[in-house]
Amino acid sequence: MGALPHRSIHTLSKRYGPLMYLQFGSFPVVVGSSLEMAKFFLKTHDSVFIDRPKTAAGKYTTYNYSDITWSPYGAYWRQARKLCLTELFNAKRLDSYEYIRKEEMLALLRELHAASGRVLVLKDYLFTMNLNVITRMVMGKKYLHKEATEDGTTLEEFKWMVGEWFVLNGVLNIGDSIPWLDWMDLQGYIKRMKKLSKMFGGGLRC
Incomplete structure (x- = not known):
């Protein structure tokens, strides 16, 4: 991921699209990196993804x-x-x-x-x-x-x-x-x- 993970993820999103499935060590991670994906996770399905x-x-x-x-x-x-x-x-x-x-x-x-x-x-x-x-x-x-x-x-x-x-x-x-x-x-x-x-x-x- 490098020293600046947010930039690394942005670079990956430009290559693979606004919704990506990554593996962070032992855990699967789904990354949304567009306005539409932000609305999907934080508004439409906020109760599902509200936990950190x-x-x-x-x-x-x-x-x-x-x-x-x-x-x-x-x-x-x-x-x-x-x-x-x-x-x-x-x-x-x-x-x-x-x-x-x-x-x-x-x-x-x-x-x-x-x-x-x-x-x-x-x-x-x-x-x-x-x-x-x-x-x-x-x-x-x-x-x-x-x-x-x-x-x-x-x-x-x-x-x-x-x-x-x-x-x-x-x-x-x-x-x-x-x-x-x-x-x-x-x-x-x-x-x-x-x-x-x-x-x-x-x-x-x-």
Whole structure:
């Protein structure tokens, strides 16, 4: 599959069409790679394909599949989805936090203006702005630059944790495809996942 599996799959789809049957280690995988196939899997037959496979990432980085992203379809998932829609993402709740988004956007623009003339990594500023919006909405205060939480996690450490989470939830872990090799952790991903889980275990309860 190479270092960029999504590109490898795209290349294969151009050769073999929008619906392919692949073998990932011990497991057969059907891949849809067109708008029509996306509708087929995610809309027409969504109840059949709604479950996600149990992977190491789901086990170690989301508290044993308890996150809505990785939890199996069932009563727990439906309740979690309902809470997200009614308490976090409904239009009234989002509108009530509009002032927070405006304030943080203005703060971002002031920072960028103050740093004019220097080379900037824009994604770092955008990450901080989004983090401040989220923490103000959820915890009532923002994660100030260089300020540590009660467990000692700084903003820079938290940035690394979030980046590592995204990386590890997107990797192809050999043990997920060939279970009898899982215990060997050939790529070192499981070790990284356990470390990250331990760090989030304290950081998310601050």
